[in-house]
Amino acid sequence: MAYDEGLAQRVRETLSERDDLSERKMFGGLCYMLGGNMCAGIVGDELMLRVGPEAYADALARPHAREMDFTGRSLKGMVYVGVDGFADDSDLSGWLDLAMSFAGNLPPK
Numbered sequence: 001m002a003y004d005e006g007l008a009q010r011v012r013e014t015l016s017e018r019d020d021l022s023e024r025k026m027f028g029g030l031c032y033m034l035g036g037n038m039c040a041g042i043v044g045d046e047l048m049l050r051v052g053p054e055a056y057a058d059a060l061a062r063p064h065a066r067e068m069d070f071t072g073r074s075l076k077g078m079v080y081v082g083v084d085g086f087a088d089d090s091d092l093s094g095w096l097d098l099a100m101s102f103a104g105n106l107p108p109k
Contacts, residue, residue, distance in 0.1 A: 003029040003042040007086075011040065011047075014093050015100075020108070027070060036109030040099045043070070047081040049095055052102035059098060077102075 008030055015021050015032065022033045029048070031041035041048040048068060051059045056077050059065055064085025068078035086092040 002044070004045040007042050007045065007047070010089065010092055011042070011096065014089070014096055018100075034100060034103040035106065037103045037106045039103035040096055043080070045083055047086055047092070047095060049079050049081065049099040050103055051077060051079055051098050053077045055098060055102065 011032060018034065020035045021039075022036075024031050024033055026038075027041065027043055027048070029041055029043035031048075032039050038050050040050065049059070053076055056079070059079045060067065062085070064082040065079045066082070067074035068080050069075070081095055086095055
């Protein structure tokens, strides 16, 4: 599955000030690693976010978010956000901030 290159560029621009960010192709898409920990990604045209167990329910309550069920089971602490959920750059930044706050508190790998 290909990933949305335009969205990838928007994510890169949003996170451009981070020097501990890297990209890795995974899940048939593109993942962003913060300090070696998965933070966010793109699968098809959707945003994938690692928000952690404590922010999981609140993230799912937000519009356009749903459980990440890549394997057929929901992965607690991981959400997909549909295209309408990050149409504005401020919405994209808000979602990425949520994921970065979780991944940024994990020990670097």
